[in-house]
């Protein structure tokens with residue numbers, strides 16, 4: 001029997017080796033072709049650079065465009081990806097014989113006679129799928145771009161709905177070497193032939209292999225194993241808002257990033273306006289940053305944390321939950337409007353304005369000045385932009401008082417006199433100083449600091465915030481460091497104030513640009529096309545498409561901030577209400593609706609948890625039942641047989657216990673271990689792990705959003721639960737970060753039972 005098994009194994013091995021060799025031959029051919037294309041691109045770049053000496057605008061614009069395109073192309077080709085080519089589908093004959101632009105047949109459905117009555121069939125087409133498309137010299141497809149329509153069956157086809165696909169293969173390679181293949185048969189009942197030989201199937205599950213891999217501190221792309229329900233989201237038309245919900249680990253973040261790459265592929269011109277991905281924390285930005293470059297996309301996508309959306313601000317501090325609740329609430333809008341107007345009065349202007357014009361003293365009294373201010377502020381225009389109008393009304397009032405208007409009947413002479421009067425006054429230092437103090441140019445930071453005075457803030461927040469809220473808010477604004485929630489306030493203030501009215505600084509002009517007059521269209525000479533693209537991206541404040549990750553966490557004020565960045569764009573919004581750390585979902589929903597406007601919405605739900613093994617998902621589901629009764633958890637796709645571990649720590653031995661448990665997990669997994677604690681314990685917990693090396697990290701509960709680790713230690717669920725009104729949902733996030741193992745350490749606060757299970761996790 002054993003000998004027979006061995007024979008079967010060795011046959012399987014030799015079939016596997018043969019199939020690997022087949023794919024290796026194909027990959028070799030692809031690389032040969034890529035090298036040819038790299039040479040072509042280099043030639044293009046050199047050629048274009050030579051033409052850069054010609055001075056006509058048309059030639060220069062053409063040079064710029066060519067160098068830019070060739071540069072992008074070269075950059076992509078030069079990236080030696082771990083798995084440049086990762087997939088293959090073998091298809092039977094389609095209903096019609098039409099080919100698409102990528103050289104593949106377009107038909108999704110098989111021809112009527114593609115499968116013979118004896119369930120045998122011939123493979124009519126074999127397509128290889130990769131990160132970018134490569135055509136052979138004769139325009140036959142060597143590799144189909146994963147985003148092309150012809151690649152869709154690779155992701156969409158299932159045994160229930162196979163279309164033309166008989167076999168779907170995932171190819172694993174490193175650099176130029178094929179390491180392995182994994183097949184799924186979409187029509188297991190069919191015996192298919194390719195070149196007269198029966199089509200073999202190798203391995204058991206590329207998805208499972210991908211999910212079992214050790215995690216590092218950076219997210220990987222999922223391009224070789226996107227699942228059908230995810231593919232529907234990635235390829236959804238971008239005409240409107242795609243709203244995607246799904247539980248922890250269902251691939252929302254991964255799907256959102258792949259969607260960005262897909263949209264760029266579909267309509268690069270349209271998305272040259274940029275795609276913004278809004279992420280909750282800098283940690284998640286760092287974790288996901290590598291995904292798009294691995295998909296061959298860079299430059300046009302900006303991934304920004306909520307605390308870094310406003311230029312010049314880089315906030316990472318968190319407010320205490322009660323303060324966050326005030327700063328995030330839409331009520332702040334009223335307070336800020338009042339603060340902006342109130343701040344105008346802090347300029348220490350004299351009570352009355354006294355100037356000398358045409359040798360006579362002119363004066364405006366306090367009530368006249370306040371009347372003028374009311375008139376100017378009557379509109380909705382940003383306050384800084386109203387300064388010229390305020391200046392004009394002051395001059396009008398002085399002119400009226402001077403009686404100058406009646407001096408001439410001839411309109412031309414009257415106008416001349418008036419302009420001389422204006423000139424006389426506005427060059428006077430007294431007037432300039434008065435205007436600067438009476439209508440000072442305000443900055444968002446300045447107004448925010450003005451709000452740190454409790455009595456003043458009390459005036460501005462009357463009937464909106466209660467005295468306790470006012471005190472908390474004023475106190476938090478006295479801190480030097482900006483918090484994540486302050487950034488949304490700064491952005492709102494920027495809108496209320498408008499840009500300062502000073503003229504723009506002129507860039508140094510390139511003599512060539514002056515000649516052509518194409519200053520705005522052409523890059524400056526010393527700036528390469530790449531640098532220019534980067535500069536434009538950095539200066540951008542509105543985007544063609546906005547992707548919001550972890551959307552459930554945006555406060556109303558943050559929705560307003562993000563909304564301003566996509567006023568004319570399309571949107572993809574992904575989130576999970578069960579993971580929301582915002583206590584007032586209704587208020588946030590209204591702000592979200594306002595940001596998304598009346599654009600039509602398409603809703604998608606992701607249902608499978610690819611991250612957590614069933615054992616961990618089951619424990620987390622207990623918290624979900626409490627946090628959101630009636631809400632279905634996603635179903636876990638795999639199981640490890642390892643149940644979560646519970647450990648009770650003596651209150652004076654918490655550090656040692658957590659350290660020991662972390663060390664234990666580090667020995668058991670190859671990748672990372674995350675230790676999740678209540679926000680207050682962040683710094684302390686980092687100290688606990690100081691000697692354990694880079695694979696172990698400590699994070700506060702709110703920082704754990706979106707991240708994942710091979711194993712996690714969740715410290716004191718009760719502390720996490722009690723730290724905010726949304727604590728149960730935050731705990732749900734903490735418990736769903738591990739791909740393999742979870743240890744829960746409880747303290748006295750958790751009231752652990754005999755098996756060290758904390759009260760909140762018992763049935």
Ligand SMILES: Nc1ncnc2c1ncn2[C@@H]1O[C@H](COP(=O)(O)OP(=O)(O)OP(=O)(O)O)[C@@H](O)[C@H]1O
Nearest residue numbers: 222225226227248249250251252253254610611706
């Ligand atoms: N089709 C897939 N193939 C391979 N891995 C996948 C697939 N879909 C998701 N994953 C993996 O599952 C994990 C969870 O994905 P992701 O972080 O995108 O989920 P999420 O829905 O955003 O989770 P959360 O809401 O908890 O932040 C990641 O490691 C991701 O790579």
